[in-house]
Amino acid sequence: MSSDIGANIRRLREERGWSQARLAHEVCRAAGLIGDPVGRQEVSRWEKGKRTPREWLPCLAGVLGVSVEVLKAPKKPAEPPLPTLSDFLPEGDPLRPLKARTGSRVGMGAVDALRQRVHGLRLADDVLAGGDLIRPALRELRSAVRLYREGTHTSEVGRQLLRQIGELAQIAGWIASDAGRHEEAERIYRLGISAARQAEDRTLAGNIAGSLAYQFSNTGREAQGVALARAALSDCGPDVPPKARALYLDRVAWAHTQAGEAQPAMRALGEASEALAQDSEGLESPAYLYWLDAGELRVMESRVYTELRRPLRAVPLLREVLGQYDATRVREMALYLSWLAVALADANEPEEAAEVTGRVITLSSDIASERTAQRVRVILRRLQGYMDVPDVAALLAEHPAA
Missing domain, CATH: 1.10.260.40 (lambda repressor-like DNA-binding domains)
Known part of the structure; x- marks a missing residue:
């Protein structure tokens, strides 16, 4: 005991x-x-x-x-450990082709098939949480690396395989991070950055680096988050598509926000909006940025205002965004509602904050996402300052261990 x-x-x-x-x-x-x-x-x-x-x-x-x-409460029996990337990859450079190839000839058909599976995994992440997707994501990454290392292929096919490994590492790293496996996610992201650089795809390398910077910023490594987000932006080059530049700037804004640096955060948000406004000028964006639009930038803007304790700016913006958001994306809906709950608490509206928190807890209850679980803990701690409000007291009593 x-x-x-x-x-x-x-x-x-x-x-x-x-x-x-x-x-x-x-x-x-x-x-x-x-x-x-x-x-x-x-x-x-x-x-x-x-x-x-x-x-x-x-x-x-x-x-x-x-x-x-x-x-x-007694400790729960330990679950069988999930596979890790180190279980799949050899020592040394995991992307070094084998001298003695044991696989078959790999052509562009295999690249196209891999591209479709990567995009399918990305679409699955829109509606499923990291805990549900971590195993298939790691299996796909293992298979893709093995295909590149063991198969025989031309230099162009090899480059395209590396690009798909980079894209797969970005979404697999994101999934691992959502599952709360941050060390594993970092290893995956670093593998992806290496693959993207070898494929000479600076835009993709910047996207993966920005994802890792986002994780740093959210896990107590704020200074590293700022440095890496800035590096991703500066290394992308002048020919990067506007939508990609907007995403890099979005990550820079969040990194500065988590570091408590309001002015550079707001400046990066403005530059991100300007970059996205140039997206209609005919420069093609990578397919993996299909989700980024003005609405997503407004979401980040509202989150920045919330973290900077500016609820009068955050609350109206969050309500506008949530009123137009796709309700089938349950995890994101729960996350964005969590920022609304915190902003309402900061605006001295504890009753409404408690109501929104109840919705967050309901949405999060069946989601295998560490992100939503952490946000629930954040809101409940924030509401403890309103224990004298009946609605808040009832919520905290109902969910003492949430």
Whole structure:
């Protein structure tokens, strides 16, 4: 029992990014004690199962945002590990063709078939979450790398295969990130950047690098996110299609936002809109950017305003976007509603924020997405400042462990 409680305390503490000392301080504050009689060493004993918190359980549960029952719950049996990219790829350069080719001759027909499967996976990601798609995505990536390394092909076919590996790595990395497998996603993204560069496709390399920068920005590596998003923009060259440049700038805006840098974030948003306005001038955009339009840029703009605590700008924009959004894209709908909930809380509208949060929780309940799960946790923490509002209190009581 004590080992289960200890494991739960540690997991919940780390989810909040707290040190053991911070948790000890929060417990003492919740108990109304002065002088922090519970210290870091005591928390360490709890987490290691050397001591059971007993009388401290209610305070622990309260500051960690769960019920006492959740703290006491036994650990779930470990699921079989998912395959990783390292399971599929050889040591050294994973894109180096084998000297002794064992596969058959590969022509453009195989490239076209791979292109269709990559696009199919991208379309599936519009309606399914990362947890549902991670296995088929990794299988496709393994097969594509094997086809390139083991088959015999001309230099042009090889270049087109590398391009498809790059596109596949971008969507597979995105799926892995949505499943909460960030280290795996980073390895996949880096593989994709290598493939795109070898294929001499700077636009694709910039898209993959921007996706990795987005992950950095969302996982506590804000400075790296800014640096990589900026690098993707600067390395793309002058001939990049306007829609691709708009996406790079979109990533730059978000990276600066997460780093707390409002002015460069707003400037990048303006430049992204200007770039997208040039998309009608006849320059063909890559097929994988089919989803990027003015509506998506408005979504990012509204999210930036929310993160910068400018609810009077964020709320109307989010309502406009959500009123026109495709309701079949449940994950994105849940994510965008989550920013509306936070913006409403910042606008001192806790009742409506609680209502929108309930919708987010309902939509997220059957989605195997770490992104939506994390956003639910963010909203509920934000609403804790309105515990005196009946609607909020009822919501938090109904979902203590959400």
